[in-house]
Amino acid sequence: MKNDETLQQNAATAEAEVPAVSADDLRYMREAYRLAKKASDLGDVPIGCVIVYEGRIIARGYNRRNRDKTTLAHAEIIAIRKASKVIGDWRLEDTTMYVTLEPCQMCAGAILQARIPRLYIGCMNPKAGCAGSIINLLDMKAFNHQVDVTRGVMETECSELLTTFFKNLRVRRKEEL
Numbered sequence: 001m002k003n004d005e006t007l008q009q010n011a012a013t014a015e016a017e018v019p020a021v022s023a024d025d026l027r028y029m030r031e032a033y034r035l036a037k038k039a040s041d042l043g044d045v046p047i048g049c050v051i052v053y054e055g056r057i058i059a060r061g062y063n064r065r066n067r068d069k070t071t072l073a074h075a076e077i078i079a080i081r082k083a084s085k086v087i088g089d090w091r092l093e094d095t096t097m098y099v100t101l102e103p104c105q106m107c108a109g110a111i112l113q114a115r116i117p118r119l120y121i122g123c124m125n126p127k128a129g130c131a132g133s134i135i136n137l138l139d140m141k142a143f144n145h146q147v148d149v150t151r152g153v154m155e156t157e158c159s160e161l162l163t164t165f166f167k168n169l170r171v172r173r174k175e176e177l
C-alpha cells in the first residue's frame, strides 16, 4: 500500500480497527456498495463487487441469485466472468477485488482459481464467510495460491445495507400474511 495515499479514516471509527486504506480503495469499495444497493433494489440480498486492473474498474457484479434463479449468480462470480472476458485470460493475476461482504466458499474458491492476489472486504459474514469467519480458504498454505485480504473497508455502511434489507424483508413478509 502506498503510504502517502494512505488515509486513516476518521478518528471516531479508527478505534474499531478500521484498516488503513487509500483514497482509491475507498472509491472502489464505494462503487461495490453502489452495486450492492442495486441488487437490493431488484430484490436480491445487497452484495456488490468490482475488479480493478491497472487503476481502472474492469468488471462489476452484484448479487442476482434470486433474480436469475441460480446460485451461480453471486456478485463475485459475475465480476470474475466479466474481468476474464476483458483481460482475455482466466488468470486475473494483477487484479484487485473489492466486495461488500465476505465471500462464501464458492466465491472464495473462484478467487483462488482465478489467482486474484488482493481482496478488500466490506463486512464479514459469520454464518457463511470463507475468508476468515468459518474458514479462511484464502490463506491455506496447502493451496498453491494465497490472497492478501484487507477486512472492514466501509464495514458499517456495508453491514447496515444488509441489516436494512433483511428488516424490510421481514416487514414485507408480515404484511403478506
Ligand SMILES: [Zn+2]
Pocket (backbone or CB within 6 Å): 074, 075, 076, 103, 104, 105, 106, 107, 108
Ligand atoms: Zn459467493
